[in-house]
Amino acid sequence: MNAEKIPDIIIGRLPVYLRALQRMADRGMKTTSSQELGDNVGISAAQIRKDISQFGEFGKQGTGYSIPFLMDKLRAILKVDRIWDVVLVGAGDMGHALARYQGFANRGFNIVMVFDNDPEKIGEKIEPFTVEDSAKIVEKVRAAGIKMAMLTVPAASAQDVAEKLVQAGVKCILNYAPIHLVVPEGVRVQHIDPAIHLQRMTFYL
Amino acid sequence: MNAEKIPDIIIGRLPVYLRALQRMADRGMKTTSSQELGDNVGISAAQIRKDISQFGEFGKQGTGYSIPFLMDKLRAILKVDRIWDVVLVGAGDMGHALARYQGFANRGFNIVMVFDNDPEKIGEKIEPFTVEDSAKIVEKVRAAGIKMAMLTVPAASAQDVAEKLVQAGVKCILNYAPIHLVVPEGVRVQHIDPAIHLQRMTFYL
Numbered sequence: 001m002n003a004e005k006i007p008d009i010i011i012g013r014l015p016v017y018l019r020a021l022q023r024m025a026d027r028g029m030k031t032t033s034s035q036e037l038g039d040n041v042g043i044s045a046a047q048i049r050k051d052i053s054q055f056g057e058f059g060k061q062g063t064g065y066s067i068p069f070l071m072d073k074l075r076a077i078l079k080v081d082r083i084w085d086v087v088l089v090g091a092g093d094m095g096h097a098l099a100r101y102q103g104f105a106n107r108g109f110n111i112v113m114v115f116d117n118d119p120e121k122i123g124e125k126i127e128p129f130t131v132e133d134s135a136k137i138v139e140k141v142r143a144a145g146i147k148m149a150m151l152t153v154p155a156a157s158a159q160d161v162a163e164k165l166v167q168a169g170v171k172c173i174l175n176y177a178p179i180h181l182v183v184p185e186g187v188r189v190q191h192i193d194p195a196i197h198l199q200r201m202t203f204y205l
Numbered sequence: 206m207n208a209e210k211i212p213d214i215i216i217g218r219l220p221v222y223l224r225a226l227q228r229m230a231d232r233g234m235k236t237t238s239s240q241e242l243g244d245n246v247g248i249s250a251a252q253i254r255k256d257i258s259q260f261g262e263f264g265k266q267g268t269g270y271s272i273p274f275l276m277d278k279l280r281a282i283l284k285v286d287r288i289w290d291v292v293l294v295g296a297g298d299m300g301h302a303l304a305r306y307q308g309f310a311n312r313g314f315n316i317v318m319v320f321d322n323d324p325e326k327i328g329e330k331i332e333p334f335t336v337e338d339s340a341k342i343v344e345k346v347r348a349a350g351i352k353m354a355m356l357t358v359p360a361a362s363a364q365d366v367a368e369k370l371v372q373a374g375v376k377c378i379l380n381y382a383p384i385h386l387v388v389p390e391g392v393r394v395q396h397i398d399p400a401i402h403l404q405r406m407t408f409y410l
Contacts, residue, residue: 015405016401079410097298101399194306194397
């Protein structure tokens with residue numbers, strides 16, 4: 001497998017498959033078919049077979065996919081067969097919600113530090129974290145070797161914080177600030193902006 | 206313009222252009238070029254010109270785009286030249302963060318009701334809202350004629366709530382629950398799941 005050759009749109013579907021397989025496993029299922037998996041994610045069986053076959057022959061004609069086996073393979077491909085430390089910058093409402101979110105650990109991620117630049121927030125407890133001073137981001141994130149960040153700061157400061165994170169060695173940023181971040185090659189950003197998602201739907205109303 | 210004929214991927218970029226134009230306008234800018242707009246959103250100038258030209262001739266050769274004019278056009282195309290009432294279901298951490306989020310109103314959306322099925326949350330104040338009983342979703346949402354919803358309930362109850370919302374007349378659901386929702390034709394769903402976005406990036410590490 002050559003990561004360079006797999007279209008990013010396929011990579012983007014693999015976590016969706018993995019999530020659906022996890023739900024099947026939680027319900028005690030051991031095997032599934034591309035048809036059944038497709039029904040669970042709203043993607044055609046043919047597309048699923050094609051996507052998965054980019055990485056190897058993981059299913060058997062007639063019996064379909066072993067759920068634990070396919071989950072192991074997808075976790076390895078996505079590199080979430082390990083736990084990634086994540087730094088969270090921005091201890092506002094959204095930062096609080098993410099710091100307390102229970103859905104990261106079993107999907108490969110663990111928030112380990114929370115920063116904010118507001119003197120009123122620095123030192124605040126968001127169990128199990130204590131909010132640290134953003135001025136220390138570069139030093140602390142670099143020392144901890146953290147590669148992943150979530151950004152929940154206001155739009156006006158997001159680019160500055162992103163640059164600090166990149167300087168500290170962060171390679172992946174999940175950006176909740178409503179602004180496009182400019183980052184060097186080799187750093188990836190994914191954007192979450194609920195108003196963008198809503199506007200994309202109103203077009204069709 | 207025939208909405209059926211415009212690829213959804215283009216529709217998905219228009220809100221990003223609109224957001225960038227808003228930031229330019231906030232900085233006092235009056236005109237821009239496809240090159241400059243592209244630099245602000247990480248999309249090529251050629252792609253931007255092609256996307257926008259699907260809807261008409263909004264720019265002038267040599268002078269580029271009038272920012273207020275293009276914003277008006279994009280808002281009309283995306284139907285956010287008005288304010289859409291939105292119902293929020295799920296008053297947990299993420300629901301609280303969204304209920305308090307200040308970034309919706311100037312982008313076309315206004316949360317008007319918050320529901321939860323937890324007796325401890327029903328009646329809770331999340332200014333300016335009082336959390337209402339989910340049992341009343343169908344009745345109240347239908348009476349108010351609300352077409353848009355945000356869903357921040359646990360995965361196990363998301364499909365049930367989505368069905369209630371559809372029954373009440375909702376046509377667009379922004380789903381924060383980590384599960385794929387199955388909805389009838391004519392109803393649109395957008396999914397936000399931070400773990401999915403993070404997993405999409407770890408592949409490249």
